[in-house]
Amino acid sequence: MDVSSSYLQVDVNGEELFLVDKNIISSYSGRIRKLLGKTRCGTRNLKVIFHDFPGGSDGFELISRFCYSNGKIDINYSNVSLLHCLAIFMEMNESSSKVHNLFEQIEKSLEEIKYWTWSDLLVVLNHCQNLLPTVNSSGLLHKCVDSIVKRLALASEASPCQSTSSPDSSGLRLSTDTRSTDSFKNIFRATWWFEDLVSLKPYLVKMLTKSMVFQKFDHGVIARFLLYYQKSRFVTATQDEKREIMETVIEMLDSLDQRTVACKSLFGILRVALNLNIKKCCRNKLEKMIGLQLDQATLDNLLIPSPLGMDHMYDVNLVLRFIRSFLGTGFCRVPLIRMQKVANLMDLYIAEVSPDPCLKLSKFCSLVRAIPDSARESYDGIYHAMDMFLEAHTGLSEEDKRRLCYALNYEKLSSETCRHLAHNSKFPSRSAIEAVVSQQNKLKSLLEDTNQSKPFFDSPCSSVDTEIKDKREESCEQIVLYAGRLDFTNENEKLRANLQGMQCRVVELEKICKKMQNQMSKMLKSKLSRQNNARSLPRLC
Numbered sequence: 001m002d003v004s005s006s007y008l009q010v011d012v013n014g015e016e017l018f019l020v021d022k023n024i025i026s027s028y029s030g031r032i033r034k035l036l037g038k039t040r041c042g043t044r045n046l047k048v049i050f051h052d053f054p055g056g057s058d059g060f061e062l063i064s065r066f067c068y069s070n071g072k073i074d075i076n077y078s079n080v081s082l083l084h085c086l087a088i089f090m091e092m093n094e095s096s097s098k099v100h101n102l103f104e105q106i107e108k109s110l111e112e113i114k115y116w117t118w119s120d121l122l123v124v125l126n127h128c129q130n131l132l133p134t135v136n137s138s139g140l141l142h143k144c145v146d147s148i149v150k151r152l153a154l155a156s157e158a159s160p161c162q163s164t165s166s167p168d169s170s171g172l173r174l175s176t177d178t179r180s181t182d183s184f185k186n187i188f189r190a191t192w193w194f195e196d197l198v199s200l201k202p203y204l205v206k207m208l209t210k211s212m213v214f215q216k217f218d219h220g221v222i223a224r225f226l227l228y229y230q231k232s233r234f235v236t237a238t239q240d241e242k243r244e245i246m247e248t249v250i251e252m253l254d255s256l257d258q259r260t261v262a263c264k265s266l267f268g269i270l271r272v273a274l275n276l277n278i279k280k281c282c283r284n285k286l287e288k289m290i291g292l293q294l295d296q297a298t299l300d301n302l303l304i305p306s307p308l309g310m311d312h313m314y315d316v317n318l319v320l321r322f323i324r325s326f327l328g329t330g331f332c333r334v335p336l337i338r339m340q341k342v343a344n345l346m347d348l349y350i351a352e353v354s355p356d357p358c359l360k361l362s363k364f365c366s367l368v369r370a371i372p373d374s375a376r377e378s379y380d381g382i383y384h385a386m387d388m389f390l391e392a393h394t395g396l397s398e399e400d401k402r403r404l405c406y407a408l409n410y411e412k413l414s415s416e417t418c419r420h421l422a423h424n425s426k427f428p429s430r431s432a433i434e435a436v437v438s439q440q441n442k443l444k445s446l447l448e449d450t451n452q453s454k455p456f457f458d459s460p461c462s463s464v465d466t467e468i469k470d471k472r473e474e475s476c477e478q479i480v481l482y483a484g485r486l487d488f489t490n491e492n493e494k495l496r497a498n499l500q501g502m503q504c505r506v507v508e509l510e511k512i513c514k515k516m517q518n519q520m521s522k523m524l525k526s527k528l529s530r531q532n533n534a535r536s537l538p539r540l541c
Contacts, residue, residue, distance in 0.1 A: 008032075009047040016057040020064055022046065028067045028102075030091035054085040054131055063090060071101040075109040077120040081127040081144075085134045110140065113147050121148050122196055129201045141207070149211045152193060194225055198232045202248035205229060209252040219260040226252055227265055239276070246273050247282045254285040261289065263296040271304070287318070291325020295341040299348045311358035316367065319349060323370045339375035346371050347381035354389040361400055364389055368407040379412040383421065390426040398428055405431045410438035 008022035026033040035048055053059055063086045066073045075083060087093065087102050116124075124144050128135045135141050197208065205226075212222050230249045234242055250269065253261055266289055273286060290297070302322075306315045326342060327334065350367050353359055368382055376382070386404060390396065396404070405428060413421070418435045421427060 010060065011049040012053045012057050012060045013051060018060060024067050028092055054089050054134055055082045059086055066102060075105050077116055077124050080106060080109050081124050081131060081135055081140055084140045085131045088134060110143060113143060118151060129204050132203065145207050145211050149208065149215055153215060153217065191224060194228045198229055202244050206248050206252060213255060219256040223253060223256055223261045243276045243278055246276055247278050250282045250286050254289060258289060258292050263293040266290045267301045287321050288325045291322040294322050294326040295338040297345060302349050303352065313356045314353050316353060316363045320366060320370055343371045343375040351381060351385040354385040355392045357392045361404060365407050373409055376412060378414065379409045380414055380417045383408060383413060383417050387424065387426065401428045402430065410434045
């Protein structure tokens with residue numbers, strides 16, 4: 001008998017060479033049948049070479065055993081995923097009662113998936129990730145993932161039976177303290193499965209997360225799992241694996257409710273991601289998530305070193321992108337209290353970066369103007385930051401100094417800051433004039449408001465009277481100080497005229513104040529007189 005004509009050599013991924021009966025194998029495999037159909041009749045020493053056979057030599061041995069057993073094989077959780085991939089690869093889906101037998105047995109086995117234990121599901125899931133991408137097209141992977149998520153949703157009280165990690169051995173202990181509190185128990189029950197799924201590849205984690213979101217899983221638990229997964233996998237991952245893991249975690253966190261992801265955690269991810277050169281789209285998503293919670297950030301969070309090749313100390317452009325994300329389509333939609341928190345945070349940040357001699361004037365002004373004027377109650381912090389900026393940039397021209405001061409709102413400077421500005425020769429003279437005009441407008445507004453109201457004062461030295469007097473004295477003092485700083489040449493004659501006009505108006509305001517003081521004293525005496533007369537009258541029964 002000629003053995004070479006009835007047998008076929010099969011080289012499986014260069015691992016092992018099998019000698020099989022070509023008639024038996026071809027009767028089950030459409031792929032083998034097609035390959036043999038291309039050969040000439042009577043060809044001897046037939047050989048087939050596979051380079052990407054699922055499961056390697058073990059996989060071919062398994063499918064050969066099925067063929068030699070006349071389509072009979074025990075299918076269970078340990079081999080169902082491999083058999084499914086082998087059936088697809090070997091094209092065992094052609095119209096014949098024999099070849100359909102394997103698919104029918106696999107489908108029948110998968111109907112029992114709801115009765116599999118947690119450990120069985122984990123075994124199948126881990127086998128599936130070693131068979132990608134073939135298993136992904138079969139539908140088996142989706143069934144397994146959905147079963148895992150449904151099992152987690154049902155397991156609200158304790159971990160399921162036969163779990164690979166019991167509550168006592170889980171790597172998720174929040175502390176070594178033995179105190180038993182309801183909060184600890186709730187968190188523990190929700191996270192016992194983290195360690196079981198941490199070995200999965202990023203692709204499967206993405207599938208699991210999407211399934212959890214679809215089945216309305218707690219977004220807070222999902223977020224904690226993603227962060228735990230990233231930290232755990234980074235211990236042994238290569239640089240390329242870290243990049244893939246980080247991109248997956250960012251993409252999945254972006255699909256969750258942003259209120260469930262702590263701002264501190266996002267900044268931690270950002271600092272790691274900056275060294276991994278992740279995709280630009282993923283980085284944009286991360287920056288957007290941080291920007292939406294910018295009011296929860298701290299100064300330390302924002303002090304991120306600038307990228308390599310940049311002269312300035314901190315990454316100012318990154319912070320500007322955070323602000324744009326925070327403001328979104330319009331700052332009117334952001335609650336005022338959140339805007340004020342960000343404004344205070346930005347004032348601290350601007351003060352921190354302003355002494356950097358490499359920080360450009362345009363970037364400094366962009367930081368100041370990034371927050372709407374209505375969000376700042378005071379510009380004192382901005383003024384002092386400008387003072388430090390001018391100290392570090394002594395070579396600025398007068399034009400550049402004026403550009404800098406355009407970002408300053410003089411109406412929101414305190415009197416103390418204005419007095420400081422009066423002695424500050426680093427600022428242009430025009431800034432002094434703007435400051436005194438703003439102070440004069442404040443005094444005028446205060447007098448008008450006081451004149452319109454007619455309150456009864458409890459004492460001759462009322463708080464409003466004292467405030468008016470203080471404002472008047474400060475205004476006069478500032479005019480004198482600012483005038484001493486100006487060099488009245490021909491170009492500054494207009495400034496002299498403006499200052500003289502201001503002095504005249506201050507004198508007029510003094511007269512108005514005295515007149516109001518007299519009126520207030522008369523009103524107070526009249527009130528006291530009526531009270532004394534009322535006390536002298538007898539009580540009526």
